[in-house]
Amino acid sequence: MPHARDHRVVGLKRIAGGSSRETYAFDLEWSEAGQPRTRAMIGRRDPTGGLLKTSREREFKVISAVHRAGLKVPEPLFLELDGSVMDRPFFIMDRAPGRTGMGAFAATEPESTRAKVADDFLSELARLQSLDYREYGLEILGVPKNPEDPARIQTAHWHEVYERDRMGEHHPILSAAFAWLKANPVVTDRVVIVHGDYRSGNYLYDDNGIIAMLDWEMAHLGDPMEDLGWASMTFWGRNELAGGLMEREAFYRLYEQKTGHRVDRERLFFYRVLGDAKMVVICLTGIRDFVEGRTSDSMMPFLELLIPQLFEDLANLLRLV
Amino acid sequence: MQRTIMEALLPELTSPYAQGQAMSTIIMLGHAASALESAPAYDAAEIKDLRATFAALKRLGDKHISKKSGLRGALARAIRAGAKNPPDRRAIEAEMATFAAAVALGNADDGVARQVRGYIRRNLERTRKLFVNSLPTL
Numbered sequence: 001m002p003h004a005r006d007h008r009v010v011g012l013k014r015i016a017g018g019s020s021r022e023t024y025a026f027d028l029e030w031s032e033a034g035q036p037r038t039r040a041m042i043g044r045r046d047p048t049g050g051l052l053k054t055s056r057e058r059e060f061k062v063i064s065a066v067h068r069a070g071l072k073v074p075e076p077l078f079l080e081l082d083g084s085v086m087d088r089p090f091f092i093m094d095r096a097p098g099r100t101g102m103g104a105f106a107a108t109e110p111e112s113t114r115a116k117v118a119d120d121f122l123s124e125l126a127r128l129q130s131l132d133y134r135e136y137g138l139e140i141l142g143v144p145k146n147p148e149d150p151a152r153i154q155t156a157h158w159h160e161v162y163e164r165d166r167m168g169e170h171h172p173i174l175s176a177a178f179a180w181l182k183a184n185p186v187v188t189d190r191v192v193i194v195h196g197d198y199r200s201g202n203y204l205y206d207d208n209g210i211i212a213m214l215d216w217e218m219a220h221l222g223d224p225m226e227d228l229g230w231a232s233m234t235f236w237g238r239n240e241l242a243g244g245l246m247e248r249e250a251f252y253r254l255y256e257q258k259t260g261h262r263v264d265r266e267r268l269f270f271y272r273v274l275g276d277a278k279m280v281v282i283c284l285t286g287i288r289d290f291v292e293g294r295t296s297d298s299m300m301p302f303l304e305l306l307i308p309q310l311f312e313d314l315a316n317l318l319r320l321v
Numbered sequence: 322m323q324r325t326i327m328e329a330l331l332p333e334l335t336s337p338y339a340q341g342q343a344m345s346t347i348i349m350l351g352h353a354a355s356a357l358e359s360a361p362a363y364d365a366a367e368i369k370d371l372r373a374t375f376a377a378l379k380r381l382g383d384k385h386i387s388k389k390s391g392l393r394g395a396l397a398r399a400i401r402a403g404a405k406n407p408p409d410r411r412a413i414e415a416e417m418a419t420f421a422a423a424v425a426l427g428n429a430d431d432g433v434a435r436q437v438r439g440y441i442r443r444n445l446e447r448t449r450k451l452f453v454n455s456l457p458t459l
Contacts, residue, residue: 013336013337013338014336014338014339015337015338016337016338016341168411169411169414170411170414170415170417170418171414171418172414172417172418172420172421172441172444173421173441175418175419175421175422176418176421176422176424176425177425179422179425179426180422180425180426183426297342298342298343298345298346298349299341299342299345301349301352302345302348302349304352305348305352305452308445308448308449308452311445311448312445312449315441315445318425319424319425319438320421320424320425320437320438320441321438321441321442321445
């Protein structure tokens with residue numbers, strides 16, 4: 001903003017959501033060519049601890065790329081990696097309007113809204129998966145060398161985080177899940193940009209559908225079935241509704257229509273198991289950071305209450321009950 | 322403490338973020354208070370069930386537990402950990418993880434799988450009760 005003068009941050013307040021970052025809403029006021037201007041913005045600052053250990057720069061580059069590609073995301077504006085400015089790195093992006101939820105799409109919303117959001121949800125996923133990551137400079141996310149790599153890399157990563165954050169506890173169901181994932185790696189048919197947390201609860205919407213997909217910090221290159229498997233996990237849904245949006249089989253059929261690619265059931269199953277295991281591990285990380293004093297966010301110990309449901313889902317998928 | 326947060330603190334908070342933090346603190350205090358009462362019984366039931374399950378697995382005999390699968394070693398370690406005073410729960414659970422992995426991978430005999438699945442079913446049921454019972458009524 002080289003021609004802007006007299007910047008003023010107005011109404012700064014911390015908001016919930018995006019638990020892996022401290023998130024602040026504010027309005028920026030300034031003058032430009034003698035005219036007063038204002039814009040609603042969001043600041044995302046590195047936490048002292050929390051759910052994920054991911055790179056701010058990487059997240060900013062991914063949002064910038066998908067915004068350039070025309071996907072529905074908030075416009076990224078500024079990235080500051082120098083921790084001396086606001087204690088920790090942060091970035092600023094446009095504040096999109098709309099409402100959101102914690103998980104499954106709210107059953108109280110009108111049917112017409114649900115249908116539009118469900119359609120947009122899969123349209124945006126199809127658009128994301130159709131992008132050529134090279135064209136957008138996203139090789140920085142790490143290009144898998146072999147078709148087996150996406151499954152192996154994700155399994156190894158989350159298993160490593162489990163070993164790091166389990167605080168001496170052994171969780172038989174989770175250990176069994178990682179043993180199964182290691183023994184049954186799937187082979188992808190193509191490499192796409194994976195959002196990494198593509199689900200209900202991570203978008204802003206209104207009565208006309210989705211306005212913006214949020215929380216890109218786990219983005220990487222991988223198997224298209226990974227986001228589909230994650231989005232349709234029982235955990236994010238309600239009864240048989242994937243994400244609370246649509247009956248699961250209809251959801252997969254619509255995905256096939258939107259992408260022109262068939263849903264590979266074997267790979268989908270693998271990524272549903274990985275998804276449940278990953279979510280338990282994310283909870284364990286949050287709990288550990290709270291217990292060890294790296295975060296005071298009271299949502300972190302609350303995560304313990306989510307784990308039993310995930311264990312049940314894993315036990316059902318792996319026929320452990 | 323929950324009442325203090327609810328009645329004295331919450332009305333003074335204007336930020337939705339701070340209100341959310343206060344609410345989740347209330348929930349966690351409720352969970353913690355309940356866990357103080359119910360966790361010892363839960364832990365005792367877990368250890369008892371783990372020891373009983375491994376005793377049942379031992380009774381199945383060697384022909385059901387192949388040496389190659391690594392389960393015989395896990396069984397011996399679990400029995401030893403269960404015989405300690407007090408029993409080493411983490412060590413027993415580590416061996417149960419080995420058995421659960423064998424079941425998930427299809428490397429366990431039917432009799433072994435039945436015992437392991439029985440334990441996991443009971444464990445999930447106990448955990449469900451523990452957590453449901455500890456959710457606070459506001």
